[in-house]
Amino acid sequence: MSAIPHDHAVGHAADHHDDHGHHPTGIMRWITTTNHKDIGTLYLLFSLTMFFVGGCMALTIRAELFQPGLQIVHPEFFNSLTTLHGLIMIFGAIMPAAVGFANWQVPLMIGAPDMAFARMNNWSFWLLPPAALMLVGSFFVPGGAAAGGWTLYPPLSVQAGMGMDLTIFAVHIMGASSIMGSINIITTILNMRAPGMTMMKMPLFVWTWLITAYLLIAVMPVLAGSVTMLLTDRHFGTSFFNAAGGGDPVLFQHVFWFFGHPEVYIMILPSFGIVSQIIPTFARKPLFGYASMVYAVASIAILSFIVWAHHMFTVGMPAAGLLFFMYATMLIAVPTGVKVFNWLATMWKGSMTFETPMLFAIGFLFLFTMGGFTGLVLALTPIDIQLQDTYYVVAHFHYVLVAGSLFAFFGGAYYWLPKWTGTMYNEKLGQWHFWCSMIFFNITFFPMHFLGVAGMPRRIPDYAQQFADWNMVATVGAFGFGLSQLIFVVALIKCIRGDGVKAPAKPWEGADTLEWTVPSPAPYHTFETPPVVQ
Amino acid sequence: MAAELRPEPAVDAPLRAANRRTALAVALIAVLFFVGVIAAQFVGDTAVGMSVVAAAVLLFLALAIGRNLRK
Numbered sequence: 381m382s383a384i385p386h387d388h389a390v391g392h393a394a395d396h397h398d399d400h401g402h403h404p405t406g407i408m409r410w411i412t413t414t415n416h417k418d419i420g421t422l423y424l425l426f427s428l429t430m431f432f433v434g435g436c437m438a439l440t441i442r443a444e445l446f447q448p449g450l451q452i453v454h455p456e457f458f459n460s461l462t463t464l465h466g467l468i469m470i471f472g473a474i475m476p477a478a479v480g481f482a483n484w485q486v487p488l489m490i491g492a493p494d495m496a497f498a499r500m501n502n503w504s505f506w507l508l509p510p511a512a513l514m515l516v517g518s519f520f521v522p523g524g525a526a527a528g529g530w531t532l533y534p535p536l537s538v539q540a541g542m543g544m545d546l547t548i549f550a551v552h553i554m555g556a557s558s559i560m561g562s563i564n565i566i567t568t569i570l571n572m573r574a575p576g577m578t579m580m581k582m583p584l585f586v587w588t589w590l591i592t593a594y595l596l597i598a599v600m601p602v603l604a605g606s607v608t609m610l611l612t613d614r615h616f617g618t619s620f621f622n623a624a625g626g627g628d629p630v631l632f633q634h635v636f637w638f639f640g641h642p643e644v645y646i647m648i649l650p651s652f653g654i655v656s657q658i659i660p661t662f663a664r665k666p667l668f669g670y671a672s673m674v675y676a677v678a679s680i681a682i683l684s685f686i687v688w689a690h691h692m693f694t695v696g697m698p699a700a701g702l703l704f705f706m707y708a709t710m711l712i713a714v715p716t717g718v719k720v721f722n723w724l725a726t727m728w729k730g731s732m733t734f735e736t737p738m739l740f741a742i743g744f745l746f747l748f749t750m751g752g753f754t755g756l757v758l759a760l761t762p763i764d765i766q767l768q769d770t771y772y773v774v775a776h777f778h779y780v781l782v783a784g785s786l787f788a789f790f791g792g793a794y795y796w797l798p799k800w801t802g803t804m805y806n807e808k809l810g811q812w813h814f815w816c817s818m819i820f821f822n823i824t825f826f827p828m829h830f831l832g833v834a835g836m837p838r839r840i841p842d843y844a845q846q847f848a849d850w851n852m853v854a855t856v857g858a859f860g861f862g863l864s865q866l867i868f869v870v871a872l873i874k875c876i877r878g879d880g881v882k883a884p885a886k887p888w889e890g891a892d893t894l895e896w897t898v899p900s901p902a903p904y905h906t907f908e909t910p911p912v913v914q
Numbered sequence: 915m916a917a918e919l920r921p922e923p924a925v926d927a928p929l930r931a932a933n934r935r936t937a938l939a940v941a942l943i944a945v946l947f948f949v950g951v952i953a954a955q956f957v958g959d960t961a962v963g964m965s966v967v968a969a970a971v972l973l974f975l976a977l978a979i980g981r982n983l984r985k
Binding site for chain 2: 496497559562563564566567570571572597598599600601602604605606608609620631635
């Protein structure tokens with residue numbers, strides 16, 4: 381994209397909006413802020429906090445699974461941990477991180493002064509902490525936290541204690557937050573682009589977020605509707621999903637996965653966007669096949685609505701249904717393959733350098749492709765029926781979501797930290813973070829493929845003796861992976877404290893989007909006079 | 915604490931109106947899905963309900979993205 385700002389506009393932003401004297405300071409700055417950069421920072425810090433909360437749950441799970449037998453936690457608590465780990469990582473860590481990136485970057489990349497609805501933006505964020513408190517606090521209510529898995533399947537979710545009510549309310553609140561955030565992002569992108577920035581000139585990160593926001597608008601209300609029905613089944617005598625009253629528990633699975641599968645792409649599409657910004661920058665070449673990338677993202681989003689039942693091959697459905705969902709699922713590999721091909725073609729014969737963001741982007745590419753391949757394996761109905769609810773599935777979705785979303789987010793964080801903080805991150809720390817994460821991630825999750833194929837079921841605190849060796853390896857890897865993330869915290873703190881080389885406006889020579897035309901750190905107000913994009 | 919309010923971003927009235935229209939349309943779609951998924955359980959079996967919702971989603975995406983690509 382040739383996004384060239386009007387010189388006067390850039391100068392204007394630099395001259396008049398780099399003082400910070402016009403806004404509240406201290407805690408009130410963060411509570412009352414309507415500035416997209418502040419709110420983006422809040423989202424990102426919140427998601428990092430929840431990442432460590434969910435990570436501690438994961439480490440407790442892995443500690444319990446270090447050896448066969450019950451060692452550390454009760455089975456009921458173990459089930460709560462697996463449930464809350466999933467909910468917190470999805471709704472508390474990955475999604476808010478993606479929204480944080482959108483808040484920081486979308487207005488900067490399209491030359492808008494702020495999000496379209498700044499006050500609603502503040503509200504969207506501040507709904508999240510109470511919801512997270514409800515989720516985590518549910519451990520302390522009678523009956524403990526929800527323990528039926530993050531999918532909240534009935535009948536367990538209809539019969540569970542008060543922790544399930546807190547979980548349902550938390551999901552409602554986080555859903556409302558996501559919907560408000562999506563409305564804001566869609567409106568901002570459609571109406572507030574700088575003059576000259578047509579849709580097909582938008583950076584790919586903006587495109588992926590526009591499509592993600594549409595996905596959210598379509599599926600979050602479906603999740604809200606399904607958990608509302610769950611709530612009325614629990615407390616108001618309805619029988620949507622309660623078999624005892626004539627309801628159908630399988631119906632919940634259909635409705636849930638109609639939300640759940642697009643949700644996977646809600647988590648991964650912004651990552652695609654981040655990687656699509658990083659790779660051209662460090663390959664020093666324009667993105668190969670920009671238009672096909674946009675169409676591929678749209679195709680993935682549309683296809684994500686017609687594959688939900690591949691999560692439910694074992695519940696029983698007509699052969700025609702099995703075939704349809706199998707082939708539809710495999711079809712998603714086509715636009716995904718287009719994207720992977722285009723990223724590789726962008727790197728082909730490029731003047732590549734391997735700073736930390738590029739390492740994370742390549743790590744993403746390698747590991748996400750592996751996760752995609754195991755997804756293709758699971759798309760095959762006969763194989764899926766064998767592997768349903770085994771550790772193979774656990775390995776698959778962690779390769780997609782940890783190596784996919786998380787690696788891309790770390791890459792994005794290192795890529796934009798100079799713009800956000802005005803300080804270059806410590807490259808050595810970044811490299812250590814990448815290599816430790818890469819090695820320990822694979823030590824943790826690759827053996828789970830073997831465990832799954834050998835038949836180890838997921839969501840159990842105990843297992844047969846023959847699974848012991850690989851579980852031990854996975855646990856060692858998990859603790860290594862967890863500790864590796866502390867390197868990121870150190871690098872982040874150093875950046876925030878300004879402990880490093882001062883970042884120029886454009887620290888990456890291959891970067892060409894609008895955010896690199898404003899000083900580093902980005903002034904509190906930017907683009908109040910819109911730049912002209914040629 | 916400096917309590918002085920920040921200057922509002924330079925958003926003109928037509929843009930504010932356009933933003934409100936866009937937001938209203940998107941919010942209505944969200945409400946439609948929320949109400950629709952519950953209401954669908956009363957009017958048909960699973961296949962009918964899910965087909966209606968899925969068709970609505972596809973139509974919405976085709977219209978929303980297609981309309982903007984033509985600009």
